[in-house]
Amino acid sequence: MSLNAERVQLGYDGNTIIHELSVAIPMQQVTALIGPNGCGKSTFLKSLAGLLRPTLGRVTLNGRSLENWPRRELALEVAMLPQKPVAPEGIRVRELVEYGRFPYQSILRGASREDREVVAWAMQQTGVECYAEKPVQALSGGQQQRVWIAMAIAQQAKILLLDEPTTFLDWGHQLEVLELLTKLNLEQKLTVAMSLHDLNQAAQFADHVLVMEQGTLLASGAPENVIETGMLASVFNVDAEVKIRANGKPCCLAKGSMNRLRGPAWIKDVV
């Protein structure tokens, strides 16, 4: 399998956000997409999921351009969890997770035994089976996020794309979600690609890190090769110290923003 972006240009309504980006998503690995706000992470993920058509270049899955994939067949290969999913009012957890089986069903053929087994498996993997009959809206943010992941993995696609899956979660729940994703990656050989804001989490959980800035790919590779002080200064504008932890993964400690050193007017005022 392969999922590649080949010299893609992406944007909305004539507004170009990404210019000539070429990336190969490593299969059966966890890839973290990092970069400052507005660098095009979400846009790029959308194009990988076939939700946004490149204005130039192409995204290919197994060598075939995504535009030539019938939606339903694509859904069997790639699942996407957007940043702000919407649950219909009053819907129960089980009903929502069952939607993940939609690509396997037809208008008249309802849920098969296999569908029900997969739904049960997905809820068990994500630890939401105890809420199965509860309305989704009654759950906490962390629980809801696990329900959305249950729905996405019930789709049984080989590639799972997630747009900032840890946003709006507290520290503990962030780690839970990331541990769940790495577990699925190890046990199910699931390819995971997600955008993350926390660099230390990217370093700890990803096999591969892509650094984006203003719509271009700045660096890519193993976290220990990519996350270093120079990159942090130029991309994030942060003066940071990078330590290597016992497990060989890098760990960043911010000393302050670069503006502090350069000293723009407003900082001087404060100091």
Next chain:
Amino acid sequence: MNKVGVTPAVCWMLLPLAIVLGLLLSLSFGASSLSIEQVFGALIGNGNEHGERVVWELRLPRAVLATVVGLHFALSGCMLQALSRNPLADPGVLGISAGASLLAVMLVVGASMLPIGTSFNLQGDQLLAWLPWGALAGGILAALGVYLLSGSARLTPLKLIVTGVVCAAVLNAIMTGVLALWGQAHTETLVAWLAGSLHGRDWHHLWVILPWTLVGLIGVVITLRPLGLLRLNDEQVLSLGLDLGRWRLLVLLVATLLAASAVAVAGPIGFVGLVVPHIARGLVPGNLPHQLGISALLGALLVLVADLAGRTLVVPFELPVGVLCALIGVPAFLYLLKQQP
């Protein structure tokens, strides 16, 4: 969590019973009341001539039509609310009823002004035979117009609603203008029709709407699964493999056919399509198939009861069913709204 929720099974059992009861009462009560024995006698062809005439020619077609019309409006509203992810959507808000009304009115007014129309000499109830076709075409045209103006395949649910509201306002304004300028000869008939009325409806009208009931129900079955998904956001719908543009159009089309065909025989009865799906959501939160089914039954019951009330409250006059639907439906709606946290 919604505390009004009851098990769907209870609704599925009680509502059909209530509808059967409503039908019997509708056959019994009216300008001349019949006892339940007389009604049963007439139904099995064992009553007196007067009773059989009243039941078979006047009350039965009208009562059945009331349930069918209610089912149409409620199903249409339920589908449109799911489609637009907006609890305020209904055939009226989206301009479907306005389009249907406008073309029906223009047809009636035009027919009496053109030489070809005057030769038919359409008067009073005769006009009702003409209205259905104009209304059906008008509803479909309005829905297509709203669909195209809100961006066709690239529409967003919010754009659809806003465009619908604007189109409905414009179409209603044009209709009022047409009525004011050229409607004098038919004002009485048309105003009663526009309020939503089942007065003078017979088997003929039932035959006009029933084929669309069949088409609509088949449409609901076909769009049931995709419609459930359409309540999620666009990105989720697409990544689950649903062809968003195509299914949205199909759902809109089915909802339009249901609403326009109901407007065609009974006029633009308001509130049913808005209020009933909301009540159904309160009864069975979340589950769309149950919501659609219970909406259909509730809609049928509401219009049936409203028509019965309209015929019997101010004898010998009749209140249009649209007026009664609002008078009964809206307090029920407000009560439920208050129950919700």
